[in-house]
Amino acid sequence: MITLSHLSKAFGGHQAVSDLSFTLQPGEVLGLIGQNGAGKTTTFRMILDFIQADDGTISWDNHPIDDHLRRKIGFLPEERGLYQKQTVEEQVVYLAQLHGMEKKAAKNALKDWMDRLQVVGEPGDLVQSLSKGNAQKIQMIMALIFEPEFIILDEPFSGLDPVNAAIFMDEIKRLKARGAMIIFSSHNMDNVSQISDQLLMLKKGRTVLQGPVQAIRESFGRTRLYVEAPHLTKSDYLAMAGVIHAEPKDGGYMLTLAYEAAGRQIFEAVTRNGYIPAFSQQPPTLAEIFKTEVSTND
Template identity: 60%
Template sequence: MIELTHLNKQFGDKIAVQDMNMRLNPGEVMGLIGQNGAGKTTTFRMILDFIEPTSGTVTWDGHAITATDKQRIGFLPEERGLYQKLTIEEQVMYFAELHGMKRSDAKSALVDWMKRLDVVGKPSDKVQKLSKGNAQKVQLIATVIFEPDFLILDEPFTGLDPVNTELMMQEIMRLKHEGAMIIFSSHNMSGVEKLSDQLTMLRHGETVLHGDTNAIRESFGRTEIYLESPVTDAELREIAGVKSITPQGPGRHLQLTDAAVGREVFQLVAQDGYVPVFAQQPPTLDEIFRREVQGGQA
């Protein structure tokens, strides 16, 4: 178990992280989100002991993280750092051996990982010849090839197209199911929602939301409706509590002042006995993120 207890970091007069508390168990994924400069990378650097906290503790199974523990941590930094003149194999072998993996085992695992992530190229290809997306996948392989017990991923999906993002998500989920503890930051809110068991949202270093991802969404109430219906906007606006109506694909997105208003909306659109699409749900993480970044204002 990884635990952060009353963790604080201050640089001069600036508070980068304030009183952070977090617990991560084997087989759990924590999404760490917030606007740029919110304190996500600073948190990662304190966990990895790259910088010391001003106060508070980071522990693994009740003790401070040791050099031996660090051998079991995989870290993908936001600033990518592959050695351009090395081959893929040389690059990955270097990191694998740093974490105590046998070279023969790493070579075999590399071939398997390249297939699973659909890396275009051969292990003997130079890193400098890789596209940005393939280079990013190779860096992920270097991060996870030794099957870490604890994985830290800082913006792992940046620059990836939807297909490659999905491939990477699948591998993160596989590591989770194998018992890895995973914490990652991302501005891809749909990815955070899909992967995370728990969520921590930071604003200017302060934790503004923390807990089970689904429970956080539900706490905002089912105040969003996606609707496909011939009922007009004017008819919908006559219902007190319909805050806004926005076109969305073939339908419309309604924002309500209260979840109970959804019953009235449904009665209106179902008056002829058939509704092509009616889905009432909590705000998405993307919508919650926007609200909280603006200081909690809708």
């Protein structure tokens, strides 16, 4: 169990992180979100002891994270960096040995990892010969090859196409099922929604949202309503009580409601003539909540 308790860090007059607390259990994924400069990377650097917190504590099973425990942490930094003149195998095996793996075991594991992540290249290839996406996969392998118990991924999906992002997500799910504790940051709210058990949003270093993803969404009310009723137009929807916005989408309309209870009256109105193909009332998406929180004045 990883516990951050009342963690704070300032740089000069800038408060980077303020009174941050959370607990991460084995087999749990925490999505850390926020605008650039919100305090995400600073949080990771404090956990890894790259920088010291001004206040608060960080513990692993109620013990400080010492060098022995730190060897059990896999870290993918936002700033990608590999030695271009070295081979893939040289870099990966060296780092794996630093984390306690035997050289032969690391070499064998590397081949399996390259297959799983669909790396185009060979262990003996120079890093400079790899595409940007394949180099990113190698850096991901470096963070995970020694099967860490605690994993920190800073923007792991940045720059990846949807196919390769899905490969990374599958790997995170596999590690979660194995019992690893995982915290990652991302600006892609779809990815955060898909793989996070818990969500924490920072704004100017302060926690503004925290809890299970679905519970956070539900707390904003079910104010999004998708309807397919071929006999109704945009004007018809806007004339209904509680509808503040109507946008065509996928053969129907996505409605924004002023209040959740309006959905019942709308259902009665659109089904008055019988069957309709679709009616789905949902809370706002995580992306919409993110935009709302970012735009809200302090």
